[in-house]
Amino acid sequence: MKLNRCFAPFISLLLIIILLNGCCTNRVRQTPPASESQKMKPFQDMRFGMFIHWGLYSVPAGEWKGQTDYAEWFQLETKMPLAEYAKFAHQFDPTNFDANQWIKMVKDSGTKYIVITAKHHDGFAMYDTKLENYSVVNDTPWYHDPLKDLAAACKRDGVGFGLYYSLPDRHNTNFPAQYSQRHFHGDPNPNADHDQYIPYLKGQIHELLTQYGPVTCLWFDDRGSFEGISSEKRAELTHAQSVIDEVHQLQPWCVIDDRLGVGADYTTPEQWIPAGPQAKPFEVCMPLNDHWGYNKADHDWKSPKVVIQMLVNITSEGGNLLLDIGPMADGNMPPEAVKILGQVGGWLKVNGESIYGTTASPLRTRPSWGYITQNGDKLYLHVLNWPSSCQLFVPVTNGVKRAYLLADSKQEALSMTSAADGTTIALPSLTPDPIDTVIVLNTKP
Numbered sequence: 001m002k003l004n005r006c007f008a009p010f011i012s013l014l015l016i017i018i019l020l021n022g023c024c025t026n027r028v029r030q031t032p033p034a035s036e037s038q039k040m041k042p043f044q045d046m047r048f049g050m051f052i053h054w055g056l057y058s059v060p061a062g063e064w065k066g067q068t069d070y071a072e073w074f075q076l077e078t079k080m081p082l083a084e085y086a087k088f089a090h091q092f093d094p095t096n097f098d099a100n101q102w103i104k105m106v107k108d109s110g111t112k113y114i115v116i117t118a119k120h121h122d123g124f125a126m127y128d129t130k131l132e133n134y135s136v137v138n139d140t141p142w143y144h145d146p147l148k149d150l151a152a153a154c155k156r157d158g159v160g161f162g163l164y165y166s167l168p169d170r171h172n173t174n175f176p177a178q179y180s181q182r183h184f185h186g187d188p189n190p191n192a193d194h195d196q197y198i199p200y201l202k203g204q205i206h207e208l209l210t211q212y213g214p215v216t217c218l219w220f221d222d223r224g225s226f227e228g229i230s231s232e233k234r235a236e237l238t239h240a241q242s243v244i245d246e247v248h249q250l251q252p253w254c255v256i257d258d259r260l261g262v263g264a265d266y267t268t269p270e271q272w273i274p275a276g277p278q279a280k281p282f283e284v285c286m287p288l289n290d291h292w293g294y295n296k297a298d299h300d301w302k303s304p305k306v307v308i309q310m311l312v313n314i315t316s317e318g319g320n321l322l323l324d325i326g327p328m329a330d331g332n333m334p335p336e337a338v339k340i341l342g343q344v345g346g347w348l349k350v351n352g353e354s355i356y357g358t359t360a361s362p363l364r365t366r367p368s369w370g371y372i373t374q375n376g377d378k379l380y381l382h383v384l385n386w387p388s389s390c391q392l393f394v395p396v397t398n399g400v401k402r403a404y405l406l407a408d409s410k411q412e413a414l415s416m417t418s419a420a421d422g423t424t425i426a427l428p429s430l431t432p433d434p435i436d437t438v439i440v441l442n443t444k445p
């Protein structure tokens with residue numbers, strides 16, 4: 001009893017410290033990277049991420065007045081006034097949402113990071129913002145912040161947590177319709193003042209970088225907006241440099257895409273793959289079917305083979321692939337997507353060594369049989385077209401030591417013959433992996 005009384009003040013102080021700490025735990029303290037390449041390395045090493053488009057547009061699931069081709073552009077394409085579109089918030093009640101389940105699916109797919117829509121063009125915040133009532137926490141019967149759960153699940157499972165943020169905003173009346181896609185604003189304001197929109201944008205970025213712990217990347221989207229405006233002018237309008245400076249200050253390891261109007265850290269080819277190795281880090285984004293957000297009528301899924309060959313192609317050029325899925329409004333994932341992603345993950349479980357942490361092919365031209373990736377002394381030969389002669393020619397001679405099948409746990413050496421212009425590997429007589437058979441070539445310069 002006496003002891004208790006004695007310790008009581010200390011215990012209360014300890015509790016206060018713990019509580020205060022708890023409030024601040026999502027503030028990130030990071031020693032800044034020493035160089036741009038050091039900053040980019042963890043991001044580039046991951047090579048494969050999952051884009052997630054989830055928002056109010058998931059409620060109509062692509063259908064409106066008999067037409068079924070809509071998705072995240074629903075509001076613009078139906079020309080729906082804000083007051084009507086905003087009603088979808090009252091139907092957004094994803095009782096089946098389970099962040100652990102989502103991140104388990106992410107892990108099973110072999111993707112190493114997610115990029116989720118914190119706010120799409122519709123301006124609806126899919127997180128707990130204090131700057132706006134138009135949010136998943138304030139305006140839906142769910143009353144819940146999914147980013148909080150997802151950030152925690154990502155942290156626990158070692159998955160990178162990245163955020164998508166749209167520059168155009170069809171809800172904030174200070175975003176001028178003239179800069180928005182096709183000049184559409186759900187609630188137009190002739191006196192919209194872009195300069196007044198900037199503190200809002202910056203305030204939300206500040207929230208996103210202080211509420212959820214480390215953010216792997218920020219994916220600003222400008223697509224189709226600021227039409228006819230030079231990138232210099234756009235950078236001026238978006239206050240790009242000061243946004244970037246603030247991100248650097250809050251989270252120096254967070255990498256930033258190129259859509260604010262200035263280059264930042266990586267480029268973002270959308271639905272196309274560059275023709276060869278690129279000087280700057282890049283990340284191709286690609287939907288798994290034909291829509292970014294959930295569309296219930298879209299069954300045009302890319303097969304596991306298409307996805308993996310795309311990933312291999314991009315990796316051989318030194319880029320990342322950000323593969324998109326649109327979860328349903330009830331919190332479930334489209335089952336077809338889960339199945340395909342599981343198959344992709346199955347291939348990566350065996351062959352991931354040839355993707356993660358690798359760099360672009362050292363060769364200028366790509367071999368007719370497939371692609372090459374590299375990790376130090378190891379070359380990974382991705383044989384997509386198995387030669388009927390079972391002879392695989394690789395135009396590499398320097399220090400070639402040993403070749404084996406990546407899927408062979410015994411790593412049995414394959415026989416090789418070398419010539420002045422390259423090495424020929426005798427392929428074993430087996431049924432090749434219909435997706436991609438990987439051969440490891442050990443070299444020592």
Ligand code: H79
Binds near residue numbers: 072224270
């Ligand atoms: O978030 C995703 C898209 O909503 C956004 N960027 C990706 C990552 C994007 N904004 N604009 N665009 C993509 C390009 C515009 C494509 C369009 Fe269309 C084709 C506009 C009209 C036809 C896609 C299909 C959007 C509506 C229908």
